[in-house]
Amino acid sequence: MSRRFLLWAVVLAAGPGLAAQAHPQPASPPARPLAFLPPPKAAPVATINWLTVTGAAAGAAAGALIGTRGLSFAAVAPSQRSAHEWRAGATYGVIGGVLGAALAERLSGPGPPQPHRFWLDRWNTPLIAGIGAVQVLDYTSTRYFRDRGKDEWLLTNSLVDKRAPFIATEISAAAAGVSLMYLLHRAGHHKLERWAAAAYIAFGVVSAIANYRYPATGHALF
Numbered sequence: 001m002s003r004r005f006l007l008w009a010v011v012l013a014a015g016p017g018l019a020a021q022a023h024p025q026p027a028s029p030p031a032r033p034l035a036f037l038p039p040p041k042a043a044p045v046a047t048i049n050w051l052t053v054t055g056a057a058a059g060a061a062a063g064a065l066i067g068t069r070g071l072s073f074a075a076v077a078p079s080q081r082s083a084h085e086w087r088a089g090a091t092y093g094v095i096g097g098v099l100g101a102a103l104a105e106r107l108s109g110p111g112p113p114q115p116h117r118f119w120l121d122r123w124n125t126p127l128i129a130g131i132g133a134v135q136v137l138d139y140t141s142t143r144y145f146r147d148r149g150k151d152e153w154l155l156t157n158s159l160v161d162k163r164a165p166f167i168a169t170e171i172s173a174a175a176a177g178v179s180l181m182y183l184l185h186r187a188g189h190h191k192l193e194r195w196a197a198a199a200y201i202a203f204g205v206v207s208a209i210a211n212y213r214y215p216a217t218g219h220a221l222f
């Protein structure tokens, strides 16, 4: 090893340090005191899909119109009429709003990739089947108390006594439950998506039990 090589080796090794002393690095960002915490995430920017909002509004308006104008309240006692109109309008309004929003969301494109599939998923598939099952239970339990002469509380007797419109209503309600899951799925709220379905099923089971008890208890609700 020549002396010159050794000199160059020393200069090269010391160089960066000398250079750093001569030209101090620009100030680096101060170390965070709690370095073990993950770096703060930028707040997610809330974006509003106006097509979905429009779909929700249009669906809710159409539903409210069906619930208040499309049903016959003639057979309802006059003192009960406005309450039934209000409940039917709200029920169909919510169903229409959720269906309209989900349809608009679906039509607005495939959306960002999601961590699981919507229909064929180990949680969603049984939950969707459960929503369908409680809707069937609602149909059979409503028929049960109607056959025993008890009055419908939420909608009207004339509607639930007609097979086709009542089945159409039950299918719409089940579709609204699945649509709510879908909206939460598209928004990235996958836990809430499943909890909403579980709540829908739980509510449906409680409601069906109340319906089956209705002829014995005499009141439509618990």
Ligand SMILES: [Zn+2]
Residues within 6 Å of the ligand: 114, 116, 184, 185, 186, 189, 190, 193
């Ligand atoms: Zn999901």
